Amino acid sequence: MSRRRQPGPRRLAAFTVASTVGNERVALARVAAAVSACGLSPAQLERLKTAVAETTMNAIEHGNGGDPSLPVAVVVDQDGDGLVVTVTDEARHGSTTAAAAEVPDLDAKLAGLQSPRGWGLFLIRQMVDRVEEATEGTRHVVRLIVHPGDGTGTAEARL
Amino acid sequence: MDAPVVTMDVRKVGDRTAVVDIRGEVTSACEAVLMSAYDAAGGSAARRLVLNFAGLGYMNSGGIGMIVTLLVRANRQHQKLAACGLDEHYRQIFELTRLDEAITIYDDESAAIAGASG
Numbered sequence: 001m002s003r004r005r006q007p008g009p010r011r012l013a014a015f016t017v018a019s020t021v022g023n024e025r026v027a028l029a030r031v032a033a034a035v036s037a038c039g040l041s042p043a044q045l046e047r048l049k050t051a052v053a054e055t056t057m058n059a060i061e062h063g064n065g066g067d068p069s070l071p072v073a074v075v076v077d078q079d080g081d082g083l084v085v086t087v088t089d090e091a092r093h094g095s096t097t098a099a100a101a102e103v104p105d106l107d108a109k110l111a112g113l114q115s116p117r118g119w120g121l122f123l124i125r126q127m128v129d130r131v132e133e134a135t136e137g138t139r140h141v142v143r144l145i146v147h148p149g150d151g152t153g154t155a156e157a158r159l
Numbered sequence: 160m161d162a163p164v165v166t167m168d169v170r171k172v173g174d175r176t177a178v179v180d181i182r183g184e185v186t187s188a189c190e191a192v193l194m195s196a197y198d199a200a201g202g203s204a205a206r207r208l209v210l211n212f213a214g215l216g217y218m219n220s221g222g223i224g225m226i227v228t229l230l231v232r233a234n235r236q237h238q239k240l241a242a243c244g245l246d247e248h249y250r251q252i253f254e255l256t257r258l259d260e261a262i263t264i265y266d267d268e269s270a271a272i273a274g275a276s277g
Contacts, residue, residue: 024219043248043251046248050219050248053219054219054220057219057220104256106227106256106257106258106260109227109231110230110234110261112231115224116224116225116227116228117221117227119220119223119224119256120219120220122220122255122256123220123223123252123255123256126255
């Protein structure tokens with residue numbers, strides 16, 4: 001009896017941007033175009049765009065230290081019922097990992113106990129269904145996973 | 160740092176309330192523009208500040224940091240901050256960051272002015 005093969009991930013886009021502040025907007029626009037026919041609700045699409053921009057900005061500013069000669073790679077795959085956006089930097093300057101990041105607390109910020117900044121990783125985690133982080137070789141990889149039409153794991157459900 | 164792609168025009172409404180019309184991108188690059196708007200709104204003399212986000216094109220985590228910086232400054236002066244014109248996405252971000260607990264959100268400018276004056 002032959003077993004039916006599971007289809008592999010379908011690549012929707014793969015590109016790089018130079019590590020220059022502002023290119024996170026380029027990544028955002030290209031990812032949005034790549035997933036336009038994937039069934040995301042308008043709210044899911046807006047959240048994914050924010051997550052992609054923040055992740056790419058972290059890669060530009062922290063992983064690659066703003067060195068324009070270092071690329072940030074962005075890959076968009078459709079895998080089963082999920083969309084996976086993978087953002088990879090060269091980890092030359094020490095990435096800000098989710099585990100190491102301080103959890104932002106507005107009260108602490110207003111009291112001067114935390115910097116007013118530092119919302120990026122928090123936002124990324126809130127905007128998509130799942131975030132995976134890994135070191136692959138010498139590179140830092142972040143995967144953003146969204147299930148179109150399913151808002152159960154995202155900010156919609158957390159509020 | 161890149162030049163900010165944002166304008167923040169200030170309108171005085173009554174004696175001690177000002178509306179800041181934010182158009183464009185709110186990122187970490189807009190700090191000088193935001194603080195200039197705060198000063199133009201009357202600085203510590205203003206009692207109420209309404210941030211009108213109807214013209215907002217984009218805001219990222221750096222921009223949220225700038226709003227927190229403004230909030231710290233306003234709190235020190237015992238000033239009230241309000242916001243209006245946020246779309247559903249950015250309203251949700253205000254809720255997730257709990258900014259909505261410190262900055263009262265209104266649907267439109269007239270409600271914000273009325274609320275801020277109350």
